[in-house]
Amino acid sequence: MSAIRVGVITVSDTASVDAAADRSGPTIQEIVRQRGHGCVRSTILPDDEQQIRETVKNWCNDAQNTVDWIISTGGTGFGVRDRTPEAIAPLLEREAAGIVHLLLAESLKRTPLAALSRPVAGTVGNTLVVTLPGSVKAVKENLEALFANGFIEHAIDLIKGGTGKQVHAAMGSGHGGAPHHHHHHHHDHHVPQPRSILSHDPSLPVYARHRVSPYPQISLEDALNMIVNEIQPLRVVSLPVTPALAGNILGEDVYAPQNVPSSKTTSVDGYALRSSDPPGTYKVLTSRTHALTDDLPEGSIFRINTGGPLPAGTDTVIMVEDTELLSTAKDANGQDAEEKEVKTLVQVPPNDNIREPGSDVHKGDLVLQRGDVLTSLGGEIGTLTFVGRKEVKVHRKPVVAILSTGNELLDLQSPNPLPSDGWGGVWDTNRPSLRAALEGMGYNVVDLGIVADDINSHVKAIKQGLESADLLLTTGGTSMGASDLLKPVVERQFGGTIHFGRVSMKPGKPTTFARIPTVQGEHERKFMFALPGNPASALVTFYVFVIPALRKLGGWPSERCHLPRVRVKLGDAMRLDSRVEFHRVIVKAGEEGLRATSTGGQRSSRVASLSGANGLVQLPTKREGGPDRLEAGSYANAVIIGELQM
Incomplete structure (x- = not known):
């Protein structure tokens, strides 16, 4: 028989919020593919009886995208939220008690807890519906039983109006007519079987190709979701903190490993001294002539640049503007080479022009959060460098x-x-x-x-x-x-x-x-x-x-994840279509807000319509009895794809 078209429904409150939590759904799809059939539909639903029932009903009644077999996983136990059997049972036109017995018998071989499972099975129109438990282990065991001896193929062939002869013939070949299990070993030389049979077979003559696309035309919103x-x-990796990190997403919270600054530093260019030093003449010391760890001698000041640490014994900084140069030291050629004496013109109060330890960042402060974007604007890379991080965890x-x-x-x-x-x-x-x-x-x-x-x-x-x-x-x-x-x-x-x-x-x-x-x-x-x-x-x-x-x-x-969308005023009239249309525009910012001007002809082959474009106006669909265009001066939403112009 032809490949079975399978739809998979995962029922889980948790997985409906975080699809990564769904392991049973992908397991079913993989087993179906390995058996040579195709998964043509899949979805994740919360444990909501109405949503489950409506989804099954819609899939069974959709003539454009027929499903032969719907498999649900999850919600079949005795938990308060387990309502899958209640959702599906009212839809069944012919119950399949034998399949239910098969599933329970197979599971009870492994664990007595299987008696707490409440599977249902049966047909809705020409579609077979079977409920499986939520665990990966139980899903594998139940599917193994259903696929054994060509059982499920035989059942679906009969449901679709077949005689079962093809299945019986396939089961009888190779073993003198006796039924046997088909073992599916994986070898590299085997061509993978399709998950879907919607595409045309390119080995057939040209005249056999589809004249109407077999793929349902879905909405933009559904496609994006x-x-x-x-x-x-992708996984989180550790990478060095360099400009190449721009565009990565942090995979960890980043905390300051130490105070920044680690000691008292100056916020201006000037001279460090004691707040008790009165205006007068002082000898100038520098990092070349005085160690920071030594107390500053009486009668001296220490030249310091913005961000530099203060030497021991000082508690304030006088700005260059509040001093006068009195004398300089000469070099070997007799040329002025260095400040020798400076006159201070004011007395500076304590802690003036000083950044205290930890005044920018305290040790243990959260400076960047997991999920933050490391932009190419430089602020995030600068922050990581500022707190001394040489490596950081990011998503690849x-x-x-x-x-x-x-x-x-x-x-x-x-x-x-x-x-x-x-x-x-x-x-x-x-x-x-x-x-x-x-x-x-x-x-x-x-x-x-x-x-x-x-x-x-x-x-x-x-x-x-x-x-x-x-x-x-x-x-x-x-x-x-x-x-x-x-x-x-x-x-x-x-x-x-x-x-x-x-x-x-x-x-x-x-x-x-x-x-x-x-x-x-x-x-x-x-x-x-x-x-x-x-x-x-x-x-x-x-x-x-x-x-x-x-x-x-x-x-x-x-x-x-999506590019930003903004409200724009249209500078040109734009025709509406029965489909959502993205009209290429130039968005400029002015005193009255954002204005979007068309780039001209919008034919799909005209790439020039995107030359200079920095936005895509998302035009609504044309409604029956409604206008056939948006007039200039009206407003619409636009996707911003480039830098805004002024």
Whole structure:
């Protein structure tokens, strides 16, 4: 039979707040993939009966994104908040008591505590729904039982109207017709099975490709939430405190290891002396002629510069402006070389012009907090240096691999001529523009070049990107063309999950966000964005989607992952679309606030619409019966992507 389309629901109050706490959901998805099936939907819900029931109902009734089997994990015990059975049971049209018995029997083999579990199972329409416990161990045990002897495949084949002949044939092959277990050993030479079967099969003829995208068009808000919820920060590492830390996020609280200043210092240029010294003539001593630890002799003052420590025996500082030079010492050539005698014109009170020990920072003071951004403005790096930190713990910044796809593309710096067919091709604009943006933000970039429109080239490039970087960023190959291979390769060659393949936005509808399992990833998975090939679309979607992902990987606080949004007054009328549109603008600050002026034509292939742009006005969708444009002088929200102009 064909691969089963699985939806996974994790029920947990804790994981709904912190997705990193969900271990059972990813375990289910991985086991499903290993069995050759696809996880086409996943979500994390709190222990809320209504939310659980509505989600299951919506998934079962969604004809555009059919799910064959819904697996929930969590909320099946006797805890006060355990309400998963109560949420799902009323939906079941045909209960599957045999599956419930199978799950309980399998768990009771391991522990008598399994008797406290309350699983339910049955069908809603043509979808099988099964509830599993919340522990990873129980999930593995229960799924092993369900997959044994092709049981679950047989059940779903029957639910979908099949006869079960295919499953019986598969079970009977190889062992004289006797049922047997399929053991799934992992070997490098096995091609990973897809998690999803939504993409077209590129091995089929062109006429067999999809005519309508199988990927649901999700809202901008849902897409952004999915990115931030799916991605987890990279590990914390210790790095030396240098300007290269700019853009990192602190992974620890930083406390002052000592008082700053550590002793009394001066806040002005002048001379240290005793507050009891009256105005008069004094001999000038310096650090070359007097040790700081020795008491200052009577009749002397000590020349001192701003920030310098006071010598023993002194308690105040007189400013240079309150003194007169009386005489100088000569060098070997008879030239004036050093101050010899100075006349003080006033008597200075105690502690005048002095910074006390710890007056800037006391030992033990919290000077920077975990989660603080070490900006390129210098203040945070300066603070770390100021308190004497040579190393500090930070979240590792992600490395980004970039590539462009398309046989029609040429590299401007090293063009390889295309076959002579009367057309010269187009320059690859996306890699240079994205690389400039990434490196300008302090990210290291691995440039994988231009990738040809064939499966082997795609597999080789993606494999290299997964090995060398934390995030893979591609452009082109995301639409409905027969040579658009990114989604099929991710799903079919790498066993990846396409979290979304279309977004209701303009430009950038075919933007794709995927997760790929990998042994190199810190979380055993890495993420990929496949951006549209049109240059303006690629840059807009980079700022809207990729920047939040990079920041989340780098440990940025969730509330700061997105670029800042501000309210602007429109200098031009802007047409509305049925989708959310990002209009490229120049934002200037004036006496009346922020004003946004259009950069002109907004066609997605016109990269010049982003030349000079420092903002993206987020236009609302056109409503039935509403205006078809926002007039000049009205207000809208804008994403700030560059420095504001005056």
